[in-house]
Amino acid sequence: MSASGLPKTAAVLGPDGLQALIAALAARGMEVIGPVERDGAIVLDRIAGIADLPAGRTDRQEAGSYRLADRDDGALFGYAVGPQSWKRFLHRPVETLFRVRRIGQELAFEPPRETPPRTAFLGVRACELAAIAIQDRVLLGGAYVNTEYAARRAQTFLVAVNCGDPAATCFCTSHDTGPRAHSGYDVALTELLVDGRHEFLAEPGSDSGAALLAYLPTRPATAADWAAAAAVAARAAANMHRRMPSEGLKETLQAHPEHPRWEDVGQRCLACANCTMVCPTCFCTTIEDHSELDGLGAERVRRWDSCFAGDFSYVHGGAVRTQTRSRYRQWMTHKLAHWWDQYGTSGCVGCGRCIAWCPVGIDIAAEAAAFVESSKREEDAHGIA
Amino acid sequence: MARPRLAVIKFASCDGCQLSLLDCEDELLAVAGAVEIANFPEASRAVHPGPYDVTLVEGSITTEHDAARIRAVRDETAVLITIGACATSGGIQALRNFADVGEMVRAVYARPDFISTLATSTPISAHVKVDYELRGCPIDKGQLLELVSALLAGRRPVLPSHSVCVECKLASRVCVMVAHGTPCLGPVTHAGCGALCPGYHRGCYGCFGPAETTNTATLAAQWQALGASRRDIHRAFRTFNAASEPFCREADAHG
Ligand code: SF4
Numbered sequence: 160m161s162a163s164g165l166p167k168t169a170a171v172l173g174p175d176g177l178q179a180l181i182a183a184l185a186a187r188g189m190e191v192i193g194p195v196e197r198d199g200a201i202v203l204d205r206i207a208g209i210a211d212l213p214a215g216r217t218d219r220q221e222a223g224s225y226r227l228a229d230r231d232d233g234a235l236f237g238y239a240v241g242p243q244s245w246k247r248f249l250h251r252p253v254e255t256l257f258r259v260r261r262i263g264q265e266l267a268f269e270p271p272r273e274t275p276p277r278t279a280f281l282g283v284r285a286c287e288l289a290a291i292a293i294q295d296r297v298l299l300g301g302a303y304v305n306t307e308y309a310a311r312r313a314q315t316f317l318v319a320v321n322c323g324d325p326a327a328t329c330f331c332t333s334h335d336t337g338p339r340a341h342s343g344y345d346v347a348l349t350e351l352l353v354d355g356r357h358e359f360l361a362e363p364g365s366d367s368g369a370a371l372l373a374y375l376p377t378r379p380a381t382a383a384d385w386a387a388a389a390a391v392a393a394r395a396a397a398n399m400h401r402r403m404p405s406e407g408l409k410e411t412l413q414a415h416p417e418h419p420r421w422e423d424v425g426q427r428c429l430a431c432a433n434c435t436m437v438c439p440t441c442f443c444t445t446i447e448d449h450s451e452l453d454g455l456g457a458e459r460v461r462r463w464d465s466c467f468a469g470d471f472s473y474v475h476g477g478a479v480r481t482q483t484r485s486r487y488r489q490w491m492t493h494k495l496a497h498w499w500d501q502y503g504t505s506g507c508v509g510c511g512r513c514i515a516w517c518p519v520g521i522d523i524a525a526e527a528a529a530f531v532e533s534s535k536r537e538e539d540a541h542g543i544a
Numbered sequence: 545m546a547r548p549r550l551a552v553i554k555f556a557s558c559d560g561c562q563l564s565l566l567d568c569e570d571e572l573l574a575v576a577g578a579v580e581i582a583n584f585p586e587a588s589r590a591v592h593p594g595p596y597d598v599t600l601v602e603g604s605i606t607t608e609h610d611a612a613r614i615r616a617v618r619d620e621t622a623v624l625i626t627i628g629a630c631a632t633s634g635g636i637q638a639l640r641n642f643a644d645v646g647e648m649v650r651a652v653y654a655r656p657d658f659i660s661t662l663a664t665s666t667p668i669s670a671h672v673k674v675d676y677e678l679r680g681c682p683i684d685k686g687q688l689l690e691l692v693s694a695l696l697a698g699r700r701p702v703l704p705s706h707s708v709c710v711e712c713k714l715a716s717r718v719c720v721m722v723a724h725g726t727p728c729l730g731p732v733t734h735a736g737c738g739a740l741c742p743g744y745h746r747g748c749y750g751c752f753g754p755a756e757t758t759n760t761a762t763l764a765a766q767w768q769a770l771g772a773s774r775r776d777i778h779r780a781f782r783t784f785n786a787a788s789e790p791f792c793r794e795a796d797a798h799g
């Protein structure tokens with residue numbers, strides 16, 4: 160029994176139950192955001208009901224390529240993660256921090272923040288829950304709290320969906336962040352398509368999640384439902400073939416800042432910054448000040464920045480990282496190595512976005528593997544243990 | 545404090561960038577309130593002599609006469625800003641740099657002997673010191689207003705030199721290269737347009753010229769993997785910023 164006295168037992172709902180779930184969230188004053196098909200991809204946007212979900216659609220993802228395709232089982236969540244992550248709703252791409260007006264000799268500061276609307280995210284994958292937990296740690300966990308993120312995060316209700324059909328770019332099993340959600344959600348759904356039935360196993364993860372489920376048309380979950388859900392997760396894990404090396408990766412990356420592999424990848428990389436923009440854990444921003452023509456008004460804006468941009472490492476006199484190889488090294492060593500020292504976790508959750516959405520298909524998992532492999536060869540050759 | 549005196553001077557160009565200034569309908573009164581428009585023939589017949597505090601220069605240098613005129617413009621202004629691809633990199637007319645101008649003149653004009661022109665179209669920076677450059681064919685009016693208001697406030701203008709891809713992602717666009725297989729110049733192109741073309745399912749045309757870091761060779765190889773021919777690649781790099789060094793080099797490699 161939970162603190163509220165509600166039983167935290169799983170329930171099973173049909174498509175009408177899912178429709179009722181969306182309606183119930185809306186009735187509680189929440190804006191519901193979920194997956195929708197647009198411009199040849201599955202993106203995240205406002206949804207009014209299950210009719211907005213990409214029914215019977217799936218994705219085929221490879222390094223540098225993403226295509227939608229049909230599937231014949233009518234699944235509502237039969238695809239992996241798309242180009243956008245939930246980062247764009249919590250840690251927004253562009254955010255006005257304050258506006259200021261000069262009135263006579265006085266400066267009047269106007270914080271633009273009202274309380275953000277209550278928002279429900281529907282269809283959050285396990286890797287994305289892990290990414291949100293990482294951003295919570297980075298943006299809320301230290302001495303300097305990102306107040307805009309904090310305000311939005313406090314208003315967020317998370318409906319997870321366990322993955323049944325990972326993309327070829329996925330590798331959450333390497334980081335133990337999926338394909339099944341273990342924590343950090345209010346409700347977790349597993350889509351069950353067995354024997355011609357279309358249902359969802361719904362597990363509450365919080366008191367408010369349990370309260371919501373109690374309100375919906377459901378039936379109790381049986382042992383067969385649990386077995387079907389376990390089979391979905393097992394199939395997803397078995398279909399995931401990409402791997403990020405873990406053994407010795409941090410130490411190897413940190414020990415070889417001048418490894419020739421950096422130049423090699425630097426030759427292939429465009430320094431376009433797409434990887435950092437799509438990564439659900441990348442959090443870097445810059446601050447821009449704008450003023451109005453009349454000299455009476457100004458505003459301060461925060462926007463996503465990237466370690467691939469030259470201006471990112473600009474200090475008086477010039478940029479520190481002028482070469483693409485040093486920018487790629489910064490991104491990869493921070494994400495996969497220094498992040499451990501800084502936050503006690505890897506900065507990668509294995510979502511595969513940076514692989515699919517790199518216009519030239521640079522693959523962070525393959526780069527890491529090649530790096531470990533060639534450093535090992537080098538050490539063997541030099542007799543280093 | 546007296547309002548800064550502004551001049552807008554034209555060289556070889558189509559006037560599109562000056563039109564972007566006139567296109568600032570909502571902000572035009574504020575601009576006119578903040579600066580004294582002393583010399584802007586496209587907007588007003590009242591032309592007041594220099595010196596000026598700020599001069600916006602449109603167009604490239606294609607004649608001996610203009611090469612002398614830009615030096616006089618520089619002498620008359622405190623701050624010189626080039627607006628658009630012509631003034632910043634030589635413009636579409638820099639295609640002459642890769643051809644025989646005499647032949648072109650004979651093909652186009654009934655009396656070629658009346659035409660006195662240089663063999664090349666060159667950016668303003670090849671002739672005089674430039675203080676700020678606004679990219680684009682045409683420029684983005686938001687960037688123009690940003691630069692003018694920054695100068696008025698004495699602050700640094702916000703004109704990032706990263707790729708169009710960053711703007712594309714900030715605007716939540718779906719990448720046309722990855723999701724549709726459409727060749728796009730965004731990864732090597734300077735930001736400023738807000739990723740306009742990808743928003744209409746088109747690849748970026750490179751109007752804003754090279755970004756701060758450009759790996760055109762790797763991008764060209766990916767274009768080829770997507771089915772673009774050598775000629776497609778040559779032509780894509782040989783447009784409004786044909787004479788900018790990275791684009792010129794890549795076009796040559798596929799010539
Ligand atoms: S580094 Fe790549 S795979 Fe890892 S979390 Fe970021 S986008 Fe996903």
Ligand code: SF4
Nearest residue numbers: 428429431432434517
């Ligand atoms: S790794 Fe790919 S997406 Fe990232 S900056 Fe390089 S080319 Fe762009």
Ligand code: SF4
Nearest residue numbers: 709712719720728730
């Ligand atoms: S559509 Fe073009 S500009 Fe946008 S991310 Fe893709 S490659 Fe970059």
